[in-house]
Amino acid sequence: MDLKSREGMRGIGLTTLLMLMIAGLLPLHAQAFISGSMSCSVTGYPADGYTFQAGAEIKIPFSGTCRAVRVFPYGAGNNLQITPVSGTNPARLQVLDPYSYTYMLQIPLGTYASSCLGGRCAGIAAGSSVSYTYYVVGTAPSTPGRRMARIDLGVTAVNYPAYAEWIHSLMFIYNVSATSCSLSSPGSVDLNFGTLSSANVSDNTQRTSISINCPSAMRASLTLTPSQAVVNGSSGLSRTTLPGLNMQAKWGQDPVNFNSAINKPLTTGPNTLDLNFVPVLEPGQSPSGAFQSQYTLTIDYL
Secondary structure, three states: OOHHHHHHHHHHHHHHHHHHHHHHHOOOOOOOOEOOOEEEEEOOOOOOOEEEEOOOEEEEEEEEEEEEOOOEOOOEEEEEEEEEEEOOOOOOOEEEEOOOOEEOOOOOOOOOOOOEHHHOOOOEOOOOEEEEEEEEEEEOOOOOEEEEEEEEEEEEEOOEEEEEEEEEEEEEEEEEEOOOOEEOOOOOOOOOOOOOOHHHHHHOOEEEEEEEEEOOOEEEEEEEEEOOOEEEHHHOEEEOOOOOEEEEEEEOOEEOOOOOOEEEEEOOEEEEEEEEEEEEEOOOOOOOOOOOOOEEEEEEEO
């Protein structure tokens, strides 16, 4: 046998093998759907998604208007697919059909149930339009964070299952914000320094602890703001109402920075924030008289 004949046989053998392999990988129920039966315009969504408190109800509408390119003799049955994309502990999302007040079934293309596009399982003439509004519903998870889910709405022609396509794809982004902690200590605290001596004024430190109770672990941003003029923001030094006497604020042993917030992890249950206040004489000053110093503590939950 010459070289040319061998190459021809090799080619036939390879082609046959590939055809057998491809046939062996195709499932028996595989079906190519015919698309292009609907032309749809759909609503937009905020780029940053939607924000919910932990445990809050989720109910977000999505809608569109579709023009039938081909006739749907008996209507367009709905198809639905919901796929979590990112984030831990995702919400159990569903789609509410307001036309029947039922939850839409998640069924693939090529099948259909009782839910039809726009709420009517009736014929749709070519060139006519159908508008729809459905709702993404669920309950926000108990833990904060950013999560994403892909929601695909499709249609299958009733009694003509080969005519099927996805018409509306929504990347649903939902942010769960941290539930605020509750303050378990008084909202206003008065500290009394008593009578101070210029000789040891800085030895007189007043301490207070702020107690807060958190339903879940989270982080908080803490900002302390004096009502008097700031002398040195980075060292937590501000004036008092008595000229010549200043006050330094500290987180425990560390000076407060009035110019920026600090982030603090908070655990589930009780947490304590310690603040210390140290009187500081200005150089060369020996003031006498009563004084006051006021501060506001702001806690933002991240």
